[in-house]
Amino acid sequence: MKDSDGYVTADGRQIGGVLMEMKNITLRFGGVVAIHDISFDIREGEIRAIIGPNGAGKSSMLNVISGFYTPSEGEVWYKGSKRPPMRPYEVARLGVARTFQNIALFEGMSVLDNVMTGRLTHMKAGIGAQALWWGRARDEEIANRRKVEEVIDFLEIQHIRKTPVGNLPYGLKKRVELARALAAEPSILLLDEPMAGMNVEEKEDMSRFILDVNDEFGTTIALIEHDMGVVMDLSDRVVVMDYGKKIGDGTPDEVINNQDVIDAYLGVAH
Amino acid sequence: MLNEIFIKPFADMVAAPDFLMQVLWEGLVSGILYALIALGFVLIFRSSRIFNFAQGIMVVFAALTLVGLYEMGVPAWICVLLTLGVMFVLAVVIERVVLRPLVGQPDIILFMATIGITLFLIGLGEIIFGGENEVMITEELGIPTGDTVLEPFGGLLILQHLDITVVVVATLLVIALLAFLNYTQMGRAIRALGDDHQAALSVGISLQTVWVLVWFIAGIIALVTGIAWGARAGVSFALEVIAYKALPVLMLGGLESITGAIIGGLMIGILEKLFEIYWGQPLLGGNTETWFAFVLALIVLLFRPQGLFGERIIERV
Numbered sequence: 001m002k003d004s005d006g007y008v009t010a011d012g013r014q015i016g017g018v019l020m021e022m023k024n025i026t027l028r029f030g031g032v033v034a035i036h037d038i039s040f041d042i043r044e045g046e047i048r049a050i051i052g053p054n055g056a057g058k059s060s061m062l063n064v065i066s067g068f069y070t071p072s073e074g075e076v077w078y079k080g081s082k083r084p085p086m087r088p089y090e091v092a093r094l095g096v097a098r099t100f101q102n103i104a105l106f107e108g109m110s111v112l113d114n115v116m117t118g119r120l121t122h123m124k125a126g127i128g129a130q131a132l133w134w135g136r137a138r139d140e141e142i143a144n145r146r147k148v149e150e151v152i153d154f155l156e157i158q159h160i161r162k163t164p165v166g167n168l169p170y171g172l173k174k175r176v177e178l179a180r181a182l183a184a185e186p187s188i189l190l191l192d193e194p195m196a197g198m199n200v201e202e203k204e205d206m207s208r209f210i211l212d213v214n215d216e217f218g219t220t221i222a223l224i225e226h227d228m229g230v231v232m233d234l235s236d237r238v239v240v241m242d243y244g245k246k247i248g249d250g251t252p253d254e255v256i257n258n259q260d261v262i263d264a265y266l267g268v269a270h
Numbered sequence: 271m272l273n274e275i276f277i278k279p280f281a282d283m284v285a286a287p288d289f290l291m292q293v294l295w296e297g298l299v300s301g302i303l304y305a306l307i308a309l310g311f312v313l314i315f316r317s318s319r320i321f322n323f324a325q326g327i328m329v330v331f332a333a334l335t336l337v338g339l340y341e342m343g344v345p346a347w348i349c350v351l352l353t354l355g356v357m358f359v360l361a362v363v364i365e366r367v368v369l370r371p372l373v374g375q376p377d378i379i380l381f382m383a384t385i386g387i388t389l390f391l392i393g394l395g396e397i398i399f400g401g402e403n404e405v406m407i408t409e410e411l412g413i414p415t416g417d418t419v420l421e422p423f424g425g426l427l428i429l430q431h432l433d434i435t436v437v438v439v440a441t442l443l444v445i446a447l448l449a450f451l452n453y454t455q456m457g458r459a460i461r462a463l464g465d466d467h468q469a470a471l472s473v474g475i476s477l478q479t480v481w482v483l484v485w486f487i488a489g490i491i492a493l494v495t496g497i498a499w500g501a502r503a504g505v506s507f508a509l510e511v512i513a514y515k516a517l518p519v520l521m522l523g524g525l526e527s528i529t530g531a532i533i534g535g536l537m538i539g540i541l542e543k544l545f546e547i548y549w550g551q552p553l554l555g556g557n558t559e560t561w562f563a564f565v566l567a568l569i570v571l572l573f574r575p576q577g578l579f580g581e582r583i584i585e586r587v
Contacts, residue, residue: 066472092474104469106462108526116455117462121474123455137454144455180473 006043009236016044018077019220020065020188025074027060027244034060035071036244042188047214048222049231052241053264058224059101061241062192065222066098067091079187093121095187099177101196101224107166111176114165115152118183119144151183154216155209171202175209182213189213191223195230203227207234228265232256240264279548288425293547294540299433301539302440303495307512308519308531309447310491315525316464317484318369319377323384326513327391328489332357333496333505334395337404346410350493357489365481373477392507401507406500408432413501436498443494444532447487451528460484518567523579530579538563 006015020042027035035057042048050058063069064076067088076083078094086094097118106114124140152158155175160168165176174194181189194210195203207230213219225231231238232252240248240255242264248255255261283290307325314322335356339349368383409415414431421427451457463470463480471477496505499512519538523530542562550558570578 068468068471087476088471089474089476092472098472100468100472104466104472106465106469108465109458109461113458113461117458117470117473117475120455120459141454184473 006045009046013045013215015046015236018042019044019079020222021077022061022065023075023077025061025064025071025076027057027064027069028072033244035064035241037074038239038241038244038246039074040239040246040249042220042222043237044220045214045218046220046236047210047234048220049235049238050222050224050241051226051228051231051238054226055243056241056264057244058226058241059192060244062098062190062222062224065188066096066190092184095121095184096190097121097181097184097186097188098190099174099181099192099194101192103170103173103177105165105173105177105180108164110162110164111157111168111179112148112152112161114176115148115179115183116144118151118180119148121184147185148183151179154212155179155182171198171205174198174202174206178206178209178213182217182219185217186219188220188222191221193224193226195225195227203230210234228256274553275549278552282548286425287423288421288427291422291427293543295427295429295433297540297543298536299436299539300543301536302437302444303498303512303535304515304519304539305532305535306440306444306491307495308516308523308535309444309528310488311516311520312523312525312528312531313447313460313484314488317460317480318380319464320369320380320384321377321525322488323381324387324391325488325492325516326510327388327395328357328360328492329496329499329513330505330507330509331360331391331395332489332493333406333500333509334399334404336493336497337407337500337505338399340407340410341404346407346412349407350411353493354490357493358486361482361485361489364485365478369481370478395507404505406497406505408497408501411497413497432501436501439494440498443491448528456480456483515563518563520577521567522570522577524577527577527579530577534578538566541566 006017008014018041021039022041023039025035025038026033038061050061052058060069064071067086067090070085078096083091083094106117109117122140122144124136152161155178157172157175157179160172160176165173168176178191178194181191191210195206198206210221210223211234214221223231223235235252237250238248238252238255239246240258240261242260247260247264248258250258307329310325311322314320314325332353336349336353339352340346344352364387368387369380372380372383413435416431418429418431418434419426420429451461459470459475460480460483462473463475463477467477495512496509499509503509515538516535519531519534522537523532523534542559545562546556546558550556550562
């Protein structure tokens with residue numbers, strides 16, 4: 001399955017070459033090793049899941065990918081070249097959008113404004129031009145607005161466009177956060193536990209949106225989840241982490257039959 | 271006594287409506303300046319949770335720089351541009367030297383840092399420009415100094431051209447700021463940063479850029495208020511006081527709210543003038559303007575701790 005040009009999934013989607021590659025990533029906080037020598041790749045157009053029990057280092061891995069953490073050792077390769085250490089906003093500008101486990105939205109701003117901030121990475125007009133609402137800045141604003149309305153329609157949140165985000169229920173906030181990330185038209189979309197704290201119905205909605213996003217826009221998605229069931233249905237390939245180490249990597253079927261993975265989830269003594 | 275408090279002032283207002291209009295107009299002129307300077311506070315607070323104690327000294331510093339440059343023989347309008355340049359450099363330096371190393375520190379530390387900036391600017395200002403009072407270069411900047419006399423209700427209403435200019439310029443600046451904040455991507459970035467740093471980083475907002483920008487905007491506001499207030503009261507370190515007048519405005523309007531800052535500023539400007547003329551001078555011997563705003567803010571805070579327009583603090587349990 002792992003030829004350099006990608007592969008075709010069971011449901012007939014063409015998966016492309018390697019978009020991002022993590023090479024021997026190690027992350028330490030003082031004496032604590034959060035991630036120990038992990039390598040894996042993310043291919044263009046696939047839904048890649050990172051799973052593992054609580055405290056396995058999944059979120060840390062996502063934070064390394066999105067630039068919130070700088071790995072102590074190892075390299076991140078992106079679009080065929082090594083990525084130098086960067087600040088999160090610089091990574092964002094390279095086309096890496098993300099959501100957060102505990103929802104990080106701009107609570108005081110409307111849904112529309114929140115999603116509009118997702119377009120900041122596409123901003124080219126200077127501050128001066130914007131201040132004067134002039135030429136390119138105005139054209140950009142209109143183009144951005146059009147894209148944002150598209151995303152809002154797609155995620156079915158038209159009815160709350162003008163509502164301040166702080167007033168929304170949890171499930172909708174999660175969806176607005178996804179909308180903001182999508183508005184950036186990212187090369188790679190990172191979702192940190194997109195289904196955490198949701199009821200069954202909300203989980204199904206979210207799963208549908210994730211699949212639709214991947215299908216419709218061909219967006220590469222890397223997601224973290226600890227609910228095995230959800231992950232198995234959604235993802236093309238899965239990385240399994242436990243205690244900061246990689247214990248499995250492959251299709252959902254391969255992973256679920258892996259003895260180490262079964263042990264990790266059922267809790268065999270280490 | 272009750273008559274003096276509750277009846278006579280209102281009777282006076284009705285008896286001389288032209289004089290009442292004069293009082294209201296003068297209140298409006300100060301009010302719009304309070305609103306403008308309060309906006310400077312709100313912008314910085316919203317984007318960085320810093321209460322910028324240095325706003326007042328920035329007014330003085332901007333005004334002194336403008337006058338100082340003019341005295342060196344630079345043409346007036348070039349002075350304005352150069353002063354804007356100085357305020358921009360100041361914003362960059364403050365971000366680099368003071369704010370960046372303190373990212374993530376508790377709010378109170380950053381607040382203390384702005385007190386440090388204040389003391390530093392006082393010292394620097396005195397070294398460069400000396401401590402003497404200067405005269406604002408009003409005429410040289412082409413600001414009209416005459417007055418227009420209207421005769422409403424058969425009375426007199428004198429509108430200083432300077433005041434009219436101040437009201438027009440400040441109003442335009444406030445409108446421009448609102449439009450910038452609400453309808454541009456950079457404006458959204460400023461508002462976003464105040465709400466959630468992590469999220470802001472994840473959508474590609476650079477903390478540093480936004481901070482330089484808001485401090486520069488605060489600098490522009492400082493220059494405009496410096497010119498306007500300096501033209502009325504002279505340019506000296508006493509100008510700093512106008513920024514402290516913005517404090518009750520912020521208490522009324524709430525530190526978060528842009529609308530609150532504007533309405534609060536106008537309210538305080540007008541109410542303190544009305545109180546001074548109709549209650550203060552006849553009953554209390556005058557000079558009530560120095561404390562009225564603070565007492566008003568205190569009373570509002572008793573009933574609405576978040577201010578009139580501040581974000582309601584709801585604690586989820």
